[in-house]
Amino acid sequence: KAGSKASVADLPMLAKRSMPLCMSNMHTKLVETHHLKHKARNQFGLFLKGIGLTVEESYQVWRSNFTKDPAMNAEKWQKEYAYGIRYNYGLEGKRTNWTPHSCQRIIMEPGTNAASGEHHGCPFKTFDEVQLRAQLQQMGVAGTEANFILDKARGQHYQVACGKYFEAKHKGTTLIETEISGISHPNQYFEKSNEFYEK
Ligand code: SF4
Incomplete structure (x- = not known):
């Protein structure tokens, strides 16, 4: 329906169907390599926020992919990466409600x-x-x-x-x-x- 928000389960389908090439590329790299570096985390993370994922859903996307790397576990992920996601949602630091990049x-x-x-x-x-x-x-x-x-x-x-x-x-x-x-x-x-x- 119009205005309906994206769900985590739909992301692979949406990446193929409805994401621009920049975002589908970062999605692919995240899934394939179980990692994205800082700038890509920022660009793709804010995009995901913009398509309607809640902070909890964003955790789920990043954590589930990152922890497929044998060197990463949920606890380590929480320590190293949860802050950046909370920051993007305006829940840390300056508490700015950051908008997705143009x-x-x-x-x-x-x-x-x-x-x-x-x-x-x-x-x-x-x-x-x-x-x-x-x-x-x-x-x-x-x-x-x-x-x-x-x-x-x-x-x-x-x-x-x-x-x-x-x-x-x-x-x-x-x-x-x-x-x-x-x-x-x-x-x-x-x-x-x-x-x-x-x-
Ligand atoms: Fe398209 Fe803009 Fe993404 Fe480039 S940055 S692929 S122009 S949506």
Whole structure:
């Protein structure tokens, strides 16, 4: 239903269906490596808060994935990572109700280097062409649409590339031609996708 909040159990489905590439990439890396570094925890964590996960549900997502690493257990996780989640929800420190980062902020964030295990950032900027094409293909986007996206990424029009990616994954939408020139916020992408499926 419209405005319904995401649930933890639905995350794998939502990652494939309704998350923009930045967030589905971080979700994949979290599941595959049982870890995300600080900046990715911040970007993906605030995104999860933005799609409606409560602080308890966020604990569940991060803890269940991190503790799949044999070097991590629930107690250690609690000590090292629970604070950061509570902080994002405004329950620690300055008690600021932090908002999810915009595309502009994510695109400008330095230090994205997958080789050193950094998976934050906008993939349309941080992935090289081979990697981006493979990633698009994996998400079912190929052919002329993939070419268009790669062309926009090459020209540093990352948010337009993302808008086209949305169109390619939501057949019949004409986001970048009629509605908006590009995606401005990962949570906007997510909400638009949900609207599409809830129609
Ligand atoms: Fe994420 Fe925005 Fe980049 Fe799209 S344009 S992948 S929503 S940062």
